[in-house]
Amino acid sequence: MPIKIDKNQQDKKFLKAAKLKCMSQIEEASAKINLYANNAVGVGDHPNIMEEILKAAEQGAHAQDILDFLEKCPR
Numbered sequence: 001m002p003i004k005i006d007k008n009q010q011d012k013k014f015l016k017a018a019k020l021k022c023m024s025q026i027e028e029a030s031a032k033i034n035l036y037a038n039n040a041v042g043v044g045d046h047p048n049i050m051e052e053i054l055k056a057a058e059q060g061a062h063a064q065d066i067l068d069f070l071e072k073c074p075r
Contacts, residue, residue, distance in 0.1 A: 015070065022067035029060025 033056050036049055 015073075019067060019070050022063045022070070025063035026060050026067070029056045029063070032056040033060075 033053055036053050036056070
C-alpha cells in the first residue's frame with residue numbers, strides 16, 4: 001500500500017526546497033565575489049573582474065529577493 005503524504009506537508013517540502021536553493025545561490029555568489037576580491041588566481045582567470053563581481057552580485061541579490069519574498073508568503 002503506498003504511503004500517503006499530506007498535501008500541506010508536501011507543499012512545505014517544496015517551499016523548503018525553494019528556500020534552500022536560493023540560499024545556495026546566495027552562498028555561491030558570495031564565494032565568487034570573495035574569490036575575485038581575495039585571490040590573485042581568480043583575478044587572473046577573469047580579465048573583466050569588475051563585470052564578474054557585478055554579475056555574481058546580481059545573481060546573489062536576485063536569489064535574496066526571491067528568498068525574502070518566499071519568507072513573507074502566507075502559509
